[in-house]
Amino acid sequence: MNASPRVAMVAGETSGDLLAGLLLDGMQSHWPALQSFGIGGPQMARRGFEAWWPSEKLAVHGYSMEVLRRLRELLSIRKSLRSDLLKNRPDVFIGVDAPDFNLGLEADLRAAGIKTVHFVCPSIWAWRADRVEKIRRSADHVLCIFPFEPELLARHGIEATYVGHPLAGVIPMVPDRSAARAQLGLQDADEVVAILPGSRSSEIQYIAKPFFEAAALIRQARPAIKLVVPAVPALQSRIAQVAQECGLQDAVQIVAGQSHAVLAACDATLIASGTATLEAALFKRPMVIAYHMQPLSWWLMRRKQLQPWVGLPNILCGEFVVPELIQDAATPEALCAATLDWLDARRHNPSRISALEQRFTVLHESLLRNTPRLAADAIQKILAPTA
Template sequence: MTEDGACIAFVAGEPSGDLLAAPVIEALGRHVPPYRTAGVAGDRMIAAGCRAWHHVRELSVRGYVEVLSELPRLLWLRRRLAQRLRAGSCAALVGVDAPDFNLALETAVRRRGVPTIHYVSPSIWAWRAERIERIRRAADRILLVFPFEQAIYDRAGIAATYVGHPLASAIPMRPDRAAARRRLGYAAEQQLICLMPGSRRAEIECIAAAFFAAANRLTVSLPGARFLLPVADPGLQPLLQRIREHTCTPSASDRLALIGGRSHECLEACDGVLVASGTATLEAALYKRPMVIAYRVPMFSAWIMRRIGSYLPWVGLPNILAGEALVPELLQEQATGEALARQLLTVLEDASGQHRLEERFCALHEALRRDTPSLATEAILHTIAQARAR
């Protein structure tokens, strides 16, 4: 244990942050001397040894309208955390993604002498580039998961370390589709379509009905297909079941399995994916699976985003990282069940296109693959040492 007994605090804002932070927490626990960790944690972080002051579900809110409705509770939680995170009791704060929540928290505790690290750069390369000044005030160091981000921070004079993306190490370069199907109980020749409508309630309420409507149409076009929908949070199962009952035809419903967790096995086993924009699009790319990306938010949230504007023509990470439209994207009113089904059928019928896509995804995988837990741990401890030397 560290000499002063201080812990490193982690604050994850959503399930993808839980996934990112857990391997780093494990690495800090193996360090000599080991570091205690605590904070806002998800199930993976808790299993890795992080003591949960609050669960990640308490922060998992998406969209302007949704955040406004939860704002009083979120502000109360942020004040509570800021009071708890003080020099002497906290060796450092690592804010994991969730920039709208974490950057303000990091700024507050940094003023009190606590070293701050922000893990995952906000997408300043896509929109709201002015946030780099907020980042400068908030964080002593940024941990980057995409290689092209390093030059942005170098130009701005902000300390940053590229650590790779932990998913690129966790996911095999050559996925074993047959083995994944055996584990899930499906035959090697069974056609499987994976549906991934998001990991948050607001996402699911916006897009799941369109995914189920697409399954209705795909059932007709692909009569032998089965559909897998991995459910990230057991608390979302009743919501998905209600939408399924209201949307799916009996034939599609019979062929659709809601599977608790196991999203990586579902991606490894499947032939194609309908996926909501977010980290899951990167997961699908690392599993080398053809996909169609969908993105929907409430109308008012969409209006605000259009007013702010974007610097990039894509929302999906595979397209952003490639710098071109590798996979189809359907946004807002375009993301209907009919359009999603039609686009996925087009992708699945193009064998040569799938081969080219797999090659591009392999190159992407290689670029993102690093020893992320070790690199992140080194950067965190270096930042703490620098702060103590001042």
């Protein structure tokens, strides 16, 4: 085995950057002189990763014009990266999420004899089951973050390892609400709603306004409510503009990043479907999951949907433990009513909140593993020379 392997990686978006950063921690414990390069973000850069392109380049959303506008640039990046990696071959390529970008690249590299790993199994159990054949062609090994996935992949002849969900090790089993509130300048007695409209520009385009219109209605019902929005720094000014358009310029506290502090501090959250909903569940917080996208994108996605749930907490629990308001159902009035329902429960039906917290605690325990070590161990086996 190479004493100092060269690892090419591609991580898309903020969530992929976080996952890849934790994976780098595990690999560097095995190989302190590890060399890593490719496409990544700030979490990876902190571990010495050499980013040839930033991870936000891969932050696309849905289908149709949203992707088509970026398609030429994305294809150009992938072509250049493929060429560079085939000329200067890494010991292993690790695609972190971003399956639309990574699986095709992995297939080409694997066909050329380069070992390939895909970290985060594409959601073939939720939608796009047709991807399973592409995964089989593309990945020597899949690192899975949900416990049921390796058995599912094994049925299709795909080697996989369950490594736990990295967020389960980052988020405390019992979050410190008071400390988070102090960090954000909030009081213990405040009633706090976290608003998370997403980390992509297209999500802000489609969901931020209904969220803030709902927040304005919540404020009418609860004038003392504290509304806190963690924003990706690049989108902070745009989010502030939408809040101002909805008459909330002086009523919303927008903070750069700090999504974990905001979720720890809140009583309930109005949240865009995605990885953030799992984070909210791990923080044991009541939530209203919502999503809205370009109509054609929604039509195409809905045709491929295999389960009745969209939000990860509901998918993993196998039932609607929290409400989902998707597409046309995501009206400001409905979002407001569902959020107020959780706030009313905190005041008048605390057993309902306790039951949800217990359900999310069980979920947290099922996802908690030493992800960096397990993932690095799996990669070490892949890199071990064959007899």
